[in-house]
Amino acid sequence: MKYLVTGAAGFIGFHVCKHLLERGDEVVGLDIVNDYYDVNLKYARISELGINREKIIKGKLVTADSKPFSFIQLNLADKEALMKLFESEKFDVVINLAAQAGVRYSLSHPEAYVESNIVGFLNILEACRFHPVRHLVYASSSSVYGANEKLPFSTKDSVDHPISLYAASKKSNELMAHTYSHLFGIPSTGLRFFTVYGPWGRPDMALFLFTEAILRGEPIKVFNKGEMKRDFTYVDDIVQGVLKVADRPPKGDPNYSEKTGDISKSKAPYKVYNIGNSSPVELMDYIRAVEDGLSKKAKMELLPMQAGDVPASHADVTDLMEDTGYKPTTAVKDGVAAFLDWYKKYYSQK
Template sequence: MSQTVLLTGVAGFIGFHTARKLLARGDRVVGFDSVNDYYDPQLKRARLAELDRLRREGGLDFTFVEADLADRAALDRVFAETSFDRVIHLAAQAGVRYSLENPESYVSSNLVGFANMLEVCRHAKVAHLTFASSSSVYGSNRKVPFSEHDGVDHPIQLYAATKRSNELMAHAYSHLFALPMTGLRFFTVYGPWGRPDMAYFSFAEKIMAGRPIALFNHGRHSRDFTYVDDIVEGVVRASDRIAPADPRFDPVNPDPATSSAPFRLFNIGNGKPVELKRFVEVLEAALGKKAVIELKPMQTGDVEDTFADVSAIEATLDYRPTTTVEDGIAAFVDWFLAYRRRRAG
């Protein structure tokens, strides 16, 4: 049975792919996005144009609302006009290092905006809110693989702190108002239509231009790179399954991933970390060009390794990522080169 879904961050990387998945299966999608200039708005407009093309050519039910999450009145209007079966909240001010330069944008989008979303979902009695968290909440943790059952109270940059705050705010609303919620901690997502501020995208740009790329921590970082189609499969599965209360929840020894409220947290990643130097080798092979590499020390706000324990989401949602880094990078490069040619005119 088709659903009516509010999807925030629809002009963003993951939001765009999620919209395509939902529309392809026959859902009605209302997309919400401010189309800000954190990175090239032309890419965001190109994603929206592609969704509009799919709507026109496929007879799909897609509507776009351009507004800011911090504008509570705009959200109220959307909910007054449409009754939603599900809300998938992916909009946020992204980026780790940008939070050092412009912390106010994280407060406005990730805290004020998220609080507005909780309020409108509460009053509309939405059946299920699925929201994006981040692997960055693991902060200074060094126990790997990262597990939802471990504590995450030591964020090392503001972006992570806002994402952890979202999890806590969501749990409070779930407890107070019996509002089912599922939070998804995304691990490094890559693929076609990706974000230019992400390392793999900027690496591709610089390799093709013959400019050097900087590998921090001397390239010894490892990241749980996860292909966007695998991420989207998990997002949609999570949205479809309404979070239940955990009947085995023990308040004397509480599990951070579950609750006596209808609330769940899941890692959503590949579960197979790749060292950054290896990732660059795969990118070089796909581009057919060698990189000029500069090895540099660790950056402020970075973590050495990310590694997702995905056993919980596998067991609960039958989620299993299938895309190898070789296949994923090849798909990204095919799109990247075509998009680069279009931009060049």
């Protein structure tokens, strides 16, 4: 089938494109390639998929020589250009992973989240409305659970108390998708990602920051004095789940009632899943895995909790496992080791 993957130059988007191509699908990647973090890393990901940086022309679809992959540098907020792309390419499935990421960045740059996560997602929905697709899969986030204290986090739980604009934008995406699924019959599935890590990861995330600081002999910033748990999930496990979901458009339940208590379902062709490891790890154990992989101890700066952050995350993935056969298998020590192998190789070439 023919897939559009937005956020293709991003961490998860790159890996999704890579796996789709490996299994024989045709892929069009889209990304704005902004400077939220190192654009060289973003272009390097696209190069791995078959298109070198010098061939990329903003707003033009460029095709790889040796594989069924094309790429376009485009802002989702450009509705006219996006509509033309949908009209010409006739996608079967859209996997929307493009977003302005980061909880902390949303405290200082709120407008970026409105443009990318609200306006950009609205344009994706409009494009799917006027150029129908078999399935729209889109990235939500574990951040939507906000101030919730009950663990593990379940899609049956209310998520009405976000504590960052990033989280609020992702909750908005779920509401917008349901509206379009109800009104226009667009099969849509939202995925609440839980702390994804692995090779080609984002430089603003903990594993990257810890690795850089330890290698430089600088202190790492450890928030809430290390008293945190995260449902760290290896990127290959995440991609396995994304593809299983993409292959299974929701049909909706005509007998659905809110009285059942499962607000992740609907009469409309709409579904929301958690996608995580479902096995939280203490932050200090995560740091030890990095220390062991580098054979070097970390200097630590113990700090209070940051605004917009939460002390623990834990995904209940029961419904995702039952519906799709999703099964994460990568232990943190193995996932961290794979990241460190990639990191050393990538930066030895710089």
